[in-house]
Amino acid sequence: MTSKSLKIAVIPGDGIGIEVMPYGVRCLQAAAKRFNLSLAFEHFEFASCDYYAKHGAMMPDTWKKTLSGFDAIYFGAVGMPDQVPDDVSLWGSLLKFRREFDQYINLRPCRLMPGVRSPLAGRKPGDIDFWIVRENTEGEYSSVGGTMFEGTERETVIQETIMTRVGVDRVLRYAFDLAASRPRKKLTSATKSNGISITMPYWDARVREMHKKYPDVAVEKYHIDILTAHFVQRPDSFDVVVGSNLFGDILSDLGPACTGTIGIAPSANINPTGDFPSLFEPVHGSAPDIFGKGIANPVGMIWAGQMMLHHFGFTEAAASMLKAIENVLERGDLDVTTADIGGRGNTQTFGEAVEKEILT
Numbered sequence: 001m002t003s004k005s006l007k008i009a010v011i012p013g014d015g016i017g018i019e020v021m022p023y024g025v026r027c028l029q030a031a032a033k034r035f036n037l038s039l040a041f042e043h044f045e046f047a048s049c050d051y052y053a054k055h056g057a058m059m060p061d062t063w064k065k066t067l068s069g070f071d072a073i074y075f076g077a078v079g080m081p082d083q084v085p086d087d088v089s090l091w092g093s094l095l096k097f098r099r100e101f102d103q104y105i106n107l108r109p110c111r112l113m114p115g116v117r118s119p120l121a122g123r124k125p126g127d128i129d130f131w132i133v134r135e136n137t138e139g140e141y142s143s144v145g146g147t148m149f150e151g152t153e154r155e156t157v158i159q160e161t162i163m164t165r166v167g168v169d170r171v172l173r174y175a176f177d178l179a180a181s182r183p184r185k186k187l188t189s190a191t192k193s194n195g196i197s198i199t200m201p202y203w204d205a206r207v208r209e210m211h212k213k214y215p216d217v218a219v220e221k222y223h224i225d226i227l228t229a230h231f232v233q234r235p236d237s238f239d240v241v242v243g244s245n246l247f248g249d250i251l252s253d254l255g256p257a258c259t260g261t262i263g264i265a266p267s268a269n270i271n272p273t274g275d276f277p278s279l280f281e282p283v284h285g286s287a288p289d290i291f292g293k294g295i296a297n298p299v300g301m302i303w304a305g306q307m308m309l310h311h312f313g314f315t316e317a318a319a320s321m322l323k324a325i326e327n328v329l330e331r332g333d334l335d336v337t338t339a340d341i342g343g344r345g346n347t348q349t350f351g352e353a354v355e356k357e358i359l360t
């Protein structure tokens with residue numbers, strides 16, 4: 001997709017999403033200025049717990065019609081558990097976007113960046129560099145189930161996992177295509193087919209079937225428990241990792257943690273057909289524990305904006321944004337960077353340093 005202009009819905013959401021979003025937008029504006037792109041931003045206050053407090057719902061009934069008119073959604077974070085139960089805020093916003101806009105791919109890079117120290121001994125920038133492809137519209141994140149005998153000794157809760165052939169095949173196809181496009185051509189599938197005896201063997205069978213179409217891609221599968229151990233012990237061995245909604249969610253917090261901080265990790269919720277807007281957000285959540293202090297790392301938000309530009313074919317601007325992030329990280333000025341990577345700076349110093357770097 002290569003149009004010269006983009007219409008972007010900006011939804012800061014909750015917590016540190018509100019604090020990092022301005023720097024994401026400023027960095028995108030800087031890239032637009034430098035590369036002569038036309039980016040139009042419109043801000044929305046819905047999909048937040050503050051909106052819920054005022055209106056009794058996370059979003060207005062008209063949200064889908066409103067957002068359908070945009071090319072992309074730039075999203076901060078959601079969740080303030082002291083105000084609104086987490087399941088209500090998540091299902092009332094982010095999960096609605098992913099499902100209703102059929103953003104069935106959740107793409108998350110896991111890369112050890114220059115200037116960032118991995119908690120794992122002996123790793124240097126470039127050693128860890130892989131993609132996590134998370135199924136994003138079904139799986140364990142289902143609202144199918146119910147409660148029986150509530151409030152009695154026989155209280156029973158049931159929740160189903162949903163796997164459809166269409167849903168599983170389309171995320172596997174995307175992951176195989178991505179693996180086939182990379183030099184190592186290696187795909188790792190997360191499973192738990194020894195314990196979860198219906199849906200996970202089905203997932204494994206679809207991986208085997210899809211593999212027949214990609215004979216050049218080497219495939220390995222690991223149960224999720226040992227796979228988490230491999231993430232910590234040999235993250236350098238991965239190239240593309242594909243997982244169900246829950247497994248992909250867990251792995252994509254663990255992966256960035258192995259590369260130093262979850263604060264820099266971005267994520268793209270992609271509707272590959274282009275029928276609906278795709279959504280770009282940092283991997284991190286609203287972090288109520290640090291909200292209000294102005295110390296959140298803005299790089300996950302900024303890098304998510306970079307993924308947006310790349311997705312829409314603005315490759316030169318996207319490459320320059322990524323380089324700017326790398327340069328600021330590599331410089332490692334402790335008065336600029338945030339505490340999660342050892343610095344004494346704050347959201348503003350870090351965000352403005354990346355913005356300035358994009359413009360130079």
Ligand code: GGG
Pocket residue numbers: 075076077078079090249281282283284285286
């Ligand atoms: N920026 C991402 C965010 O707000 N995450 C909150 C969260 O709990 N997300 C769960 C998910 O990605 O499924």
